[in-house]
Amino acid sequence: MLLIKCPFCGPRPELEFSYGGQAHIARPKDPASLDDEAWAEYLYIRSNSKGLHAERWRHIHGCARFFNVQRNTVSDAIVSTYKIGEEPPKPVEPGLEERSSRSGAAL
Amino acid sequence: MRRFSAISLFREALGGHEKWPRQWRSPEPKPAYDVVIVGGGGHGLATAFYLAERYGITDVAVVEKGWIGGGNTGRNTTIIRSNYLFDESARFYEHALKLWEGLSQQLNYNVMYSPRGVLMLAHNIHDVQSFKRHVHANRLNGIDNEWLSPQECKEFCPPLNVGGAMRYPILGGALQRRGGTARHDAVAWGYARAADARGVDILENCEVLGIRRAISGRVEGVETSRGFIRAGKIGVVAAGNTSVVMNMAGVRLPLESFPLQALVSEPVKPAFPCVVMSNTIHAYISQSDKGEMVIGAGTDAYTSYSQRGALHIASHTLDAICELVPMFRRLRMLRNWGGIVDVTPDRSPIVAKTPVPGLYLNCGWGTGGFKATPGSGDLFAWTIAKDDPHPINAPFTIERFRDGVMIDEAAAAAVAH
16 A cells, blocks of 8 residues: 655555546647547547656545655655646656656656 | 377376476577567467467567566456457457367367356446346347346355345346356466467567667567567567557557456365356455465556555455355455556457557457457457458557547446456
8 A cells, every 4th residue: 555645734545545647637728629639649648657657646535635646656656746736856766767768758 | 299188198197297398499589570479478379379370470479578477367367258248349258258168179278268157246226227238238249148136146156145234235146157267377378388389489588678660660670688589560469568568669558557456365165156246346256276266356546567556455355255255254365466457448458450560459458358368369360460450359449549439348337347
């Protein structure tokens, strides 16, 4: 079970949270102008990174707020957590960047 | 290949079973192959076997980063059934089920296919309505599936608890009598042995590090930890690692990889006569021939490549199973493990050509790929050999997500499956 540090409440067990999928996927500004390819990209295509992965979590049994997490999907180690709207912190663990660039992670 | 028969078994018994040859070679990679299959699980090995057996392509290599059958093939709960809702899925899984029925004979290897019946339990009104719809749809497709009342469920599987006030009461079940289990290791080994006998090279400890493409865009071969291997065509069957491999060719996919857990109990005498599954509470139970209760859970919430999940997922499944089958309450669990399953948005697989010439893709089997192994291998081999999908797998494209023609088994079951 993950121990997740909610940026508002502090470290809590994974049971208190719900997973919200890949982070930083912006809703299209002008949806009407999108073709099918662009819609499929927005709705379904995911980086599915092996290595550093930015994802949303919600502290549903706590403050109920959404926030972002950077996690290494090989070890499940949580690298950082940060509030919605903040820039993702640069990873400090060496090797993480290399792996994520190899797997084409879009952060 | 030394054929297995009563006579060969008897002859080897006289020699104390010490003279059996290796069942497949361990060759050095050749510089080039007509077809390279990336991924030595059941689906990949089956693809190689059918390429050689049915479609006359024997210059084939299967490259596997670990050992064959060491991924999801050796980690699943071995359930086989074909009672899917939609016509496309039903045709695909039924094609696989028909191949299962003659597989041991075809491979000359006992895969221990055991059609003991798969009973899917309904726990609420939604389940009852949904499963009855499945039963009717299956009958229209000529696939056996029948509705059982709670009492009939109890008669078919006596250990079930069908009475009393339960969190998840049993309101009935859908039974596919031809469904059952097979021994998953034997499936990988049987396909490997039969493919090897037909000239396929199985290259273990050979991790793909890159996919080389020509200026035209066509694939040229794979960079591996054992050197560059030229390939006329490449078939990617990499399950949880599909996104990573396909990224090497610049193809992004509608896939997410999740941990899926299973566990087995200590072995006990034969006590559980069939496969029981409950999509609602994510519990999948059968008894192996060794006597262990084989129990599957649901996926963890988050994407991961770690091949392990959290205890609370397995614990939730065990809570529910102890209520459904009270006699299991005193069983001790022996082992717990995880596999990484690649899940598509509609929970149906992708078995198709890709935008890259010479590159073919078989992925997205999610939490239920084992049952499809023979059919998936056969249809993927057809797709590679003829550079065109078979009518059965033609709907299972990547483009269906762009074009909105999904095969939405996710919505049909309302859960992952």
